[in-house]
Amino acid sequence: MSAAIRLGRNMPLDAERLWSDLMDLATITEPERPYTRRSFSKLFIEGREWLARRFKEAGMTVRIDAGGNLIGRLEGSDTTAGTIIIGSHSDTVPSGGRFDGVAGVIAALEIARSLHQAGRKLRHAVEVVDFLAEEPSEFGLSCVGSRAMTGMLTGDQLDFTDPTGERLGEAIARVGGDPKRLTDAVRGDVVACFELHIEQGAVLEESRIDLGMVSAIVGIARVEIAFEGRADHAGTTPMTMRRDAGLAAAMTVSFVADRASKDALTGQGHFVATCGIVEQEPNAANVVPGASRIVVDIRAEDHSLTQYFIAALDQRTRAIAHQLGIGRPVWKVLSDSDPAQCDDTLRSMLQESAISLGLSSRTMASGAGHDTAFLTRIAPSAMVFVPCREGRSHAPEEWAERDSLAAGAAVIHDAILKFDLVTEPEQGSGEAIV
Incomplete structure (x- = not known):
């Protein structure tokens, strides 16, 4: 029995809509090299325009920050409560897959859309983020957007050039960022970060476990x-x-x-x-x-x-x-680089959500790098892994089941509601206390 079927009436979001959006975005690719949407390319920008329309349709205000991150925002009821971030990345490796990174962005979109359509305004603001250039870019640098958001993108790195001679700073400006005001991208209001991702390994599939709760990123x-x-x-x-x-x-x-x-x-x-x-x-x-x-x-x-x-x-x-x-x-x-530890409290909330939704889970480390590794520097952060077929990733054959993706998104959705209810802002600060 699939994860989504076991969820039944507990499913807080639309699994078919999530899947449809994921497949639609996958059509924006180099035809001769599916599924390729390299950061800073024309197709990457086209994919972001598609995402921005979806963000707006889901009731979010949309902007691109100084670091080139595409951000959709649902305002909260308490301006002092801080911001919950959900997201991943929409760029791919050459001849990559439809799920790596992209699934996390679409899952975040579906969570925000479900909250908006249900008329449920959280105390915290919720932001869906497509981080710029998580995959190694033509400039020889990965996680460009999450580096910028956490103050880890340096002036020297902005001078990195691609094979055409374009500077990274110029490319960030070309996609809507503002490298001259890079400090504006650094966040101090974020109180929690969540990322859904395919496992990129075969542990969950082999053990027939629904979800992986990430303890650390190596x-x-x-x-x-x-x-x-x-x-x-x-x-x-x-x-x-x-x-x-x-x-x-x-x-x-x-x-x-x-x-x-x-x-x-x-x-x-x-x-x-x-x-x-x-x-x-x-x-x-x-x-x-x-x-x-x-x-x-x-x-x-x-x-x-x-x-x-x-x-x-x-x-x-x-x-x-x-x-x-x-x-x-x-x-x-x-x-x-040092390992990045995921937050124990957020992971516990995710595990409790999985149990309440009838899903199995296990704690595991991520052997691959992710934007969340940088986000742990500014806020408590957590990741949820969903199984992928034979552990394949960074290849056209990359595959995750619709119901697995919906289950992972449902658990994050439920954990966000838990976090919103049990955290209170500290007097005089934007930091959350659990």
Whole structure:
């Protein structure tokens, strides 16, 4: 029995309308590369115009903030209560899917529309947000809009350029933002944030659980390791006389997989590590590799585990280089972000809502990055995952069931009502106390 059927009369929103909007927005795509709607592109702007019309039809006032975020707003009855944000992103990766990010925006739209049509004005204002450029953009930066809203978009980043030479600041202005007044995008009135997203993994589907309540969004570290050996003839150089940088890379890849598998079982939360880039030179069939380069992607719910892993990787790569008689590996930490913790109180409200609506749920970490990771810097934030078929994402085959999406939206809708009733603004501030 599907999640929506089990909800029955408890369904607070229109599942068919949510689905119809989702499929309609998916038609705004590059025909030869479904489903592609890259940030800052003409199709992206067309998709936002479509969203803005829907926002207005749902009774919301619509604006684009200085950071380029599209925002629809339902005013609350108490101007001191603060704002509840619901949203995600409408941009896609090349040849992406119809659900990643977009489902969160459409679910937020349906929640606001249902509140408006029911004539239910909350004490808090409610905003539906399409965050600008959550996916890695042509400017080499992701989560542009949520960075702007949380004060994390820097002047240096505004000077990043795309392959055509356009500056990021110019592109933000082109889609309606105002990079000269970027501080205006930073929010101090937000008291809670909610985001619905497909899981992008197969845990919920395999375990036949309706929803995932996100405990944390992993921190991501990337380390570049370069080995310098000596290129030699592959046929005439004895095995005992080689200085094979390719072998060093292979041994490192094996270590990463083995060590990550063990660290994932420590009970310190979600942990994975991947050697997604492995390059060697001269990359010829009849030449012993003289140089190799690896980039290791490390994702952890507990940042201390990342630090331990990097220290072990450093020690192991030095030992490999010594064993093979090649130069000391050259290391570069490309990035290292802290995990973002979701709010326990909001997650409890979501779990209570799931129980009251007859839905099963489990707590889980997000192994992918999301706008919510930045929003946790300004307000209590929470995420709800819905199952997606075979865990597929960032591909045209990406798929989530209508009823799963409706169930996730229904739980957020119910949790927002709970939050609106049980929180009171602190005297003299816009912050909520639970």
